[in-house]
Amino acid sequence: xxxxxxxxxxxxxxxxxxxxxxxxxxxxxxxxxxxxxxxxxxxxxxxxxxxxxxxxxxxxxxxxxxxxxxxxxxxxxxxxxxxxxxxxxxxxxxxxxxxxxxx
Amino acid sequence: xxxxxxxxxxxxxxxxxxxxxxxxxxxxxxxxxxxxxxxxxxxxxxxxxxxxxxxxxxxxxxxxxxxxxxxxxxxxxxxxxxxxxxxxxxxxxxxxxxxxxxxxxxxxxxxxxxxxxxxxxxxxxxxxxxxxxxxxxxxxxxxxxxxxxxxxxxxxxxxxxxxxxxxxxxxxxxxxxxxxxxxxxxxxxxxxxxxxxxxxxxxxxxxxxxxxxxxxxxxxx
Numbered sequence: 001x002x003x004x005x006x007x008x009x010x011x012x013x014x015x016x017x018x019x020x021x022x023x024x025x026x027x028x029x030x031x032x033x034x035x036x037x038x039x040x041x042x043x044x045x046x047x048x049x050x051x052x053x054x055x056x057x058x059x060x061x062x063x064x065x066x067x068x069x070x071x072x073x074x075x076x077x078x079x080x081x082x083x084x085x086x087x088x089x090x091x092x093x094x095x096x097x098x099x100x101x102x103x
Numbered sequence: 104x105x106x107x108x109x110x111x112x113x114x115x116x117x118x119x120x121x122x123x124x125x126x127x128x129x130x131x132x133x134x135x136x137x138x139x140x141x142x143x144x145x146x147x148x149x150x151x152x153x154x155x156x157x158x159x160x161x162x163x164x165x166x167x168x169x170x171x172x173x174x175x176x177x178x179x180x181x182x183x184x185x186x187x188x189x190x191x192x193x194x195x196x197x198x199x200x201x202x203x204x205x206x207x208x209x210x211x212x213x214x215x216x217x218x219x220x221x222x223x224x225x226x227x228x229x230x231x232x233x234x235x236x237x238x239x240x241x242x243x244x245x246x247x248x249x250x251x252x253x254x255x256x257x258x259x260x261x262x263x264x265x266x267x268x269x270x271x272x273x274x275x276x277x278x279x280x281x282x283x284x285x286x287x288x289x290x291x292x293x294x295x296x297x298x299x300x301x302x303x304x305x306x307x308x309x310x311x312x313x314x315x316x317x318x319x320x321x322x323x324x
Contacts, residue, residue, distance in 0.1 A: 029186040043323040060319035078125035
């Protein structure tokens with residue numbers, strides 16, 4: 001049998017060999033490079049620290065999300081795997097908040 | 104054909120292995136492992152952030168101490184290795200053995216270069232006396248005059264712990280990639296059976312993802 005490791009929808013950009021469609025890997029790579037360049041440029045702007053941190057974290061999260069969704073193919077995986085992948089996030093929040101309360 | 108099948112492995116899998124999460128066991132195992140890694144790196148990054156808030160006197164501006172342009176180049180390399188890894192996966196999905204070997208080799212070379220540059224970076228920092236327990240260090244050539252910078256041992260300790268563990272992950276990934284390449288040269292992977300490539304790809308992309316966050320938090324903020 002053919003293992004269908006997904007049950008979710010997902011738009012794909014290019015059709016590869018054998019009817020399988022791949023995400024636009026090179027376009028995503030280009031976006032990642034642009035975001036990295038933007039991050040480095042943004043880091044050297046004379047901005048208040050809060051805006052600096054918010055902007056950099058926002059761009060880093062976008063990059064991480066792109067890698068997870070398209071390079072790790074999470075977008076095309078079953079929703080159940082999405083739940084599994086998101087499961088440590090509440091634990092991460094608890095860990096950070098618990099330590100923050102120390103101060 | 105359902106479009107949602109796209110970009111996943113059309114592999115011959117025992118239906119028993121698809122129960123539960125709907126993915127084959129090896130991939131599920133890797134995802135569970137990666138989730139434990141999320142917690143591991145969260146503890147490291149969380150510790151760094153908390154210590155930096157609590158003891159700002161230990162943490163000079165990263166741009167003064169660390170070599171941001173060199174590490175930005177390393178970040179560029181790791182992003183390139185992610186795309187080469189995914190190209191290897193896409194190649195074997197099409198049954199393209201030559202493409203698989205080529206892209207795996209490219210990924211290995213880029214990954215090894217990343218580790219090499221990290222060693223060079225550590226060497227440069229050590230020459231400026233920025234070592235894990237250093238109380239003060241003398242960064243040079245990054246926009247300030249040479250001389251000791253007021254700092255504390257927490258900075259070096261957290262910096263080397265985070266980047267060192269990440270570097271170890273990349274090194275292990277490169278070794279695994281070499282193993283997979285050797286197996287690929289022996290014809291172990293086919294269009295119908297390439298779980299090893301996909302699972303190692305997940306690990307490699309995760310290492311890239313962690314570096315994206317580390318680079319921002321450690322080198323830019």
